[in-house]
Amino acid sequence: MCEEHTVSLVDVLEEDEELEEEASAVLAGSDSDHCSYPQGYVKRQALYSCNTCTPKGAEAAGVCLACSYKCHEGHDLFELYTKRNFRCDCGNRKFTDLQCKLYPEKDDVNTLNKYSHNFSGVYCTCRRPYPDPDDQVEDEMIQCVLCEDWLHGRHLGREVPENNESQEMICVVRQVKEETGGRSNTDVAPEEQVDDVIKPSAKRTREEAELNCRLKELQAVNQKRERSGAVFWPSAWRSTLCSCNTCQERLSGAQLSFLLDESDTVVAYERKGQNNEQNQQGHDPLMSALDNLNRVQQLEIIHGYNDMKSELKDFLQRFAAEGKVVTPDDIRHFFEQQQSRKRRRVEAAPFY
Known part of the structure; x- marks a missing residue:
């Protein structure tokens, strides 16, 4: 196997925690057990x-996290990351x-949902899948905060x-500039100008606020x-947008109130x-069980867990150093050795 195509198991172990954090950031904000439909447009x-249920050519549809687990298990799913103001179609x-x-009792269609080519598993202006097996260029995908499409950095x-x-x-720059009077990162107003130009003070009258409309100044x-x-x-650019009544109405009309x-x-x-x-980790069932044990039992379990974790890491590191593949039999043998060591320790312990 070529060295440049080899992934070290040690690297995988070190990256595992980071990957878990990234996954929880996306998924933990959504309910994995209950369909989100009763919440309306979340x-x-x-x-x-689901490409299995709504293949190319069918009407676009989106399903929530819980339905992807319970109703579409084993299906060909396109991950859309997150979308705003959407109601589950499942x-x-x-x-x-x-x-x-x-939640089988659903309306025939969610009329306020918005769909894009993302629901067909393609992204960016190039309309390509992600990951793209035919794209040999390493390039990150970045999500637009307006259209919520994912675009290649080289296509921006x-x-x-x-x-x-x-x-x-x-x-899309022009829409934001004309509808909101927003500013780019090269011309954001200094902090001392924000209250005077962008965000009218609550003490001012409505007429005074209208006179200080940032959009009117730009025009x-x-x-x-x-x-x-x-x-x-x-x-923090959103805090610099003008929020006078006129601008709020314009944003609402353009469906940009968000x-x-x-x-x-x-x-x-x-x-x-x-x-x-x-918070969920704070209510871990394992930790709750430990709370019911005495101090000695708690320490024995914690030390046993840490020992097993350390031994497993050392075990995998040997395979990584030798460039070998870990098989199910190897893992089974490792835990059999763990059980054997545990039995020897118990048998060797003195009896009182």
């Missing part, structure tokens, strides 16, 4: 599209041969900044900038998921 949730009219096991029409993790990407100086390519704005909601961001959703995961 503010943001993890979604999937088992409605679009699914001719499937009834939702978790501009160079991707190095610190893009802390920014939100918008692939007065003909500052509708035509730009090509996507923009990356700092995570831009004034800072909790709409994927970062806020992931933070919620991480908090949920931590």
